[in-house]
Amino acid sequence: MSRGFIEVDYGSDETVPEGMGHDREGQAEAFDAIGDRYDEAFPYKEGQLAAAEWLIGALPAGARVLDLGSGTGLPTARQLVEAGFEVVGVDLSRGMVDLARKHVPGATFHRLDIADLGPDGPHDLGRFGAVVAFFSLLMLPRAEIPDALRTVHDLLIPRGLFTLSMVEADVDDFKIPFLGNAIRVSGYLRDDLRKVVEEADFKVIEESSYSYAPAISDVPPEEQLFLHCTRRD
Ligand SMILES: C[S@@+](CC[C@H](N)C(=O)[O-])C[C@H]1O[C@@H](n2cnc3c(N)ncnc32)[C@H](O)[C@@H]1O
Numbered sequence: 001m002s003r004g005f006i007e008v009d010y011g012s013d014e015t016v017p018e019g020m021g022h023d024r025e026g027q028a029e030a031f032d033a034i035g036d037r038y039d040e041a042f043p044y045k046e047g048q049l050a051a052a053e054w055l056i057g058a059l060p061a062g063a064r065v066l067d068l069g070s071g072t073g074l075p076t077a078r079q080l081v082e083a084g085f086e087v088v089g090v091d092l093s094r095g096m097v098d099l100a101r102k103h104v105p106g107a108t109f110h111r112l113d114i115a116d117l118g119p120d121g122p123h124d125l126g127r128f129g130a131v132v133a134f135f136s137l138l139m140l141p142r143a144e145i146p147d148a149l150r151t152v153h154d155l156l157i158p159r160g161l162f163t164l165s166m167v168e169a170d171v172d173d174f175k176i177p178f179l180g181n182a183i184r185v186s187g188y189l190r191d192d193l194r195k196v197v198e199e200a201d202f203k204v205i206e207e208s209s210y211s212y213a214p215a216i217s218d219v220p221p222e223e224q225l226f227l228h229c230t231r232r233d
Contacts, residue, residue: 019092019115019116020115020116020121022115022140022141022144023141024092024113026181026182026183026184027092027139027184028094029093029181030178030181030182031071031092031093031095032094032095032096033095033181034095034179034180034181035072035095036099037179038071038072039072041179041214042214043215044212045075046210047212047224047226048076048134048226049075049079050208051132051134051228052080054206054228055161055163056080056083056085058130058161058228059085059129059130060129062084062086063128063130064085064088064126064128064129065085065086065087065088065130065131065132066087066090066125066128066131066132066155067080067087067107067132067134068114068132068133068136069091069135069137070089070097070107070109071100071136072096072099072103073089073099073100073101073103073104073109076132076134077100077107077109078104078107080107080132081106087106088108088109088125088128089108089109090109090111090112090117090125091109091110091111092112092114092139093111097109097111110123114140114148114151115144115151118147119154121151125155127155127156127160128155128156128157129156129157129160130156130160130162131152131155131156131160131163132162132163132164133162133163133164133165134164135165135166137149137166138167138185138186138187139184139186141172141173141184141186142172142173145186145196146200150201152200153200153231157231158231158233159230159233160231161229161231162202162228162229162231163226163227163228163229164227164229165225166187166188166224166225167185167223167224167225168187168189168209168222168224169185169187169188169222170189170192171185171186172186173185173186174186179216190207190209190225194207201231202232203229203230203232204227204228206227207225207226208225210223210226211224212224
C-alpha cells in the first residue's frame with residue numbers, strides 16, 4: 001500500500017487509521033511485528049520517565065492527557081494513569097494498541113493516525129491539558145511535522161502543556177533497520193527542532209538531552225532530545 005490504509009476487519013475498534021492520504025507504507029506493520037520487543041530494546045527510559053514526571057508536577061489533578069504514538073503504553077501511559085490523570089493514547093499500529101490496552105487498562109487507546117487528529121480530520125478526541133509525543137513524530141516525514149505540531153496545538157486547552165522527544169539527527173523520511181524491520185524516520189539538529197516547535201506557536205520552557213545506547217545491537221546509540229513546551233495562544 002502506498003497511501004494511508006483503511007482496514008475493513010476492524011474488530012472492536014471504532015476508529016480506522018486513514019492517514020489523510022499520507023504514505024504510511026510499512027510503518028504500522030513494523031511496529032505490529034516489533035510488539036513487546038520495543039521495550040526490551042529500550043529498557044532504560046530515564047529521560048522519558050523524567051519528562052513525564054515533569055508533566056505530573058506541572059498539571060492539575062485529574063487533567064486529560066493525550067499520549068501520541070503511545071506504543072506499548074509503557075512506561076508513559078501507565079505512569080500518567082498512576083498519577084491520576086485521564087489518559088488517552090493513539091497509535092497507528094494495531095499490535096501496539098492491543099499491548100497498551102493490556103498493559104494499561106486504566107487508559108483509553110485508539111488506533112489512529114496522528115494526521116487524522118487535525119481540525120479537518122475525521123476524529124475528535126476533545127481537548128487536553130497536556131499532550132506527550134515521545135519518539136512518535138519522528139515517524140513522520142519532515143513535511144508533515146509542522147502540521148502535526150499545529151494539530152497538537154489545537155488539541156490543547158489554552159496554556160496547555162506539550163512534552164516532546166525526538167532523536168537528534170539531520171534526516172528526512174530516512175529508511176533504517178529497526179529490530180529486524182525497516183522503518184522511515186525523520187529528525188532535526190537541536191536548534192532546528194526548537195525552531196520548528198516555536199514556529200507552531202509553542203514556547204519552549206525547558207530542554208534536556210540524554211545519550212542513549214539501546215540494549216539491542218541493530219539500533220545504534222542515539223542522542224535523545226526532550227522539550228517541555230506550553231501552548232502560546
Ligand atoms: C518509536 S515508538 C515510541 C512509542 C512510545 N511513545 C515510547 O516512547 O515508548 C513510535 C510509535 O509511534 C507509532 N506511530 C508511527 N507512526 C504513527 C502515526 N502516523 N500516527 C500514530 N502513531 C504512529 C508507532 O506505531 C509506534 O508505536
